[in-house]
Amino acid sequence: MRRKSISYAKWGYIFVIPFFAVFIVFSLIPLVSTFKNSFYENYLVNGYRQVGPNWVGFENYAELFKSETNLIKYFGNTLVIWLLGFIPQLFFSLLFASWFTDLRLKLKTGAYKIIFYLPNVIMAAAMGMLFFTLFSQSGPINSLYKSITGSTEPFMFFDHIWSQRGIIALINFLMWFGNTTIMLMAAINGIDPSLYESAQIDGANPSQTFWKITIPLIRPILLYVLITSLIGGLQMYDVPQIVSNGGEAVNRTSMTVVVYLNKHLYSKNYGMAGALSVILFVVAALLSLLIFYLTTEKDTKKKKKKGGRK
Amino acid sequence: MAAPIDAVGAKSSSTNILIRRIISYTVLTIFAFLALFPFLLLIIQMTRSSVEINQGFKPFPGGSFGANFKTVMNNNNWRMLKALRNSFIVSGLTAALSTYFSALTAYAIHVYDFKLRKFLFTFILMIMMVPAQVSALGFVRLVNDMGLQNSYIPLIVPAIAAPATFFFMKQYMESSLPLDIVEAARIDGCGEFRTFNSLVTPILKPAIAVQAIFTFVSSWNNFFIPALILDDPNKRTLPIVIQIIRSQDLASLDLGAVYVAIGISIVPVAIVYLILSKFIIRGIALGAVKG
Structure with missing residues (x-):
């Protein structure tokens, strides 16, 4: 960076103190203590008799990967529910972003953007509760269902695996498709317009420009969206916690990893909660490294391009 | 196109x-x-x-x-009015602390040339991706050791270290805070701290407003950590009350009141959003460029 440096270094240190002091006390120390807890046996029996803390090495981890713990199942649930929401989210966000940025279509986009983003600012727990009541036995969706199918019995959405998972995914979709649309719009707007002009002169149709110009050029942002959404999906908690009442409903088929973590935190099983947190940390760190790797690769490509043009 | x-x-x-x-x-x-x-x-x-x-x-x-x-307000199990007040206090203070100190940190890294500057910047970018749930266990135990259960301190104070807000401020400063202004203030004999408070913050107003809205909303919606820290019925925030309503048998409840309770958590935020929407949408696009 070209900038005049001012030698007031002391003030730089003073101004970053609050941030880092708080970070060390409320994030770093808890993180270290979480790692430490994962190697100890420490839980309550029947809610009052304390066992531990006793050093047990990797036993908590071994316990988590035993088949009767079902952790793999909970990872699977999380992944399935995430995919169920993310696939339509990416599809429609791409479609809408390409429409919104299409100068030939000249769409009035303001109101749509505002409405599409609205669910994102709403409390996820309240969204979960709202959908739970709307889809409940006496809810309006069941009134609609009964009048369409002529059935006198309500459909029990929260007693079936796929309707319950589908509702959680639907909420995730509604909450995030507006956000992704706006992100992708920003990416498409960053593309050099002369590329589209020359494509048009060459007689390319809209689907050709979309697949041959837009998609390849926004690929880095698409990857970024994919991985940040995956990290977000991994942390999925509020909606499944509320909709499936702590993950227990329908034989724990909507229990996500963090809902499961919350169970151990709530019952004060610190050893298991610690080991599970460490596993989550490792997965999130690997995904973040992937982003870092992919975005730096993008930068070197850019540099090459610039060099080539000059 | x-x-x-x-x-x-x-x-x-x-x-x-x-x-x-x-x-x-x-x-x-x-x-x-x-x-x-x-x-x-x-x-x-x-x-x-x-x-x-x-x-x-x-x-x-x-x-x-x-x-x-009326039914909602009189329900002594839910204590909706208290929860609404508590949510306002926590989210308001969180937004204020988070934006002010993130701006201050970003300012330090933007303006001053000190040895650890580059390292600290990279470090903050690295911690941006760590999910809060990962350290939740250690956090809850720390809060218990400090005797801060049912206190708002563990919900508000950690917002001082907000990597995402920091990053947004830093980006904004790069495009709209010329260093000449800081130097001019210095020549006029203005102290460093006063320069930040009375000269720089007005320039940062648009960025501070956008981040204050986002931080307020995410604190308002925050469920995971508060549910582990607050169990006093008078200290609960709104998402915890939603959880309590959900854990009751829906058939035994006054459904009109359930909907109103959900509405109290949703409608105020939705209205504020619609009023400020143009501002907010621009803010997301700004944030999107960073990717």
Whole structure:
């Protein structure tokens, strides 16, 4: 960076103190203590008799990967529910972003953007509760269902695996498709317009420009969206916690990893909660490294391009 | 995309575009309806009595909003009014602390040349991706050791270290905070701290406003950590009350009141959002460029 440096270094240190002091006390120390807890046996029996803390090495981890713990199942649930929401989210966000940025279509986009983003600012727990009541036995969706199918019995959405998972995914979709649309719009707007002009002169149709110009050029942002959404999906908690009442409903088929973590935190099983947190940390760190790797690769490509043009 | 420069075949392409416009407006309108539909149902159900709701859905409002609202306010199990007040206190203070100190940190890294500057910047970028749930266990144990259960300190103070807010501020400063201003202030004998407070913060106002809104909303919606720290019925925030309503048997509850309780958590934020929406949408696009 070209900038005049001012030698007031002391003030730089003073101004970053609050941030880092708080970070060390409320994030770093808890993180270290979480790692430490994962190697100890420490839980309550029947809610009052304390066992531990006793050093047990990797036993908590071994316990988590035993088949009767079902952790793999909970990872699977999380992944399935995430995919169920993310696939339509990416599809429609791409479609809408390409429409919104299409100068030939000249769409009035303001109101749509505002409405599409609205669910994102709403409390996820309240969204979960709202959908739970709307889809409940006496809810309006069941009134609609009964009048369409002529059935006198309500459909029990929260007693079936796929309707319950589908509702959680639907909420995730509604909450995030507006956000992704706006992100992708920003990416498409960053593309050099002369590329589209020359494509048009060459007689390319809209689907050709979309697949041959837009998609390849926004690929880095698409990857970024994919991985940040995956990290977000991994942390999925509020909606499944509320909709499936702590993950227990329908034989724990909507229990996500963090809902499961919350169970151990709530019952004060610190050893298991610690080991599970460490596993989550490792997965999130690997995904973040992937982003870092992919975005730096993008930068070197850019540099090459610039060099080539000059 | 590109400006229309069809000289040849202008007629066929204009009908083509008309068809494409009709299709896209139709699909967009369906999705706008889909996004609003749950809230529309919520508002209708908020005005109907429990008996009416149980009889089946009618697509028009009833006259029981006042009665439902009273039922919610008198429910001593939920304590909605207290939760609403608590949520306001926590989210307001979180937004204020988070934006001020993140701006201060970003300012330090932007303006001053000190040894650890580069390292600290990279470090903050690295911790941006660590999910809060990962250190939740250690956090809850620390809070217990400090005797801060049922206190708002562990919900508010950690917001001082907000990597995402920091990053946004840093980006904003790069584009709109010239260092000459800082130097001019220095020549005029203005102290460093005063320069930041009375000269720099007004320049940062747009960025501070956007981040204050985002931080307020995410604190308002925060469920995971508060649920582990607050168990005093008078200290609960709104998401915890939602959880308590969910854990009760829906059939045993006054459904009109349940809808109003959900509405209290949703409608104020939705209204504020709609008022500030233009501002907010611009803010997200700004944040998106960082990716």
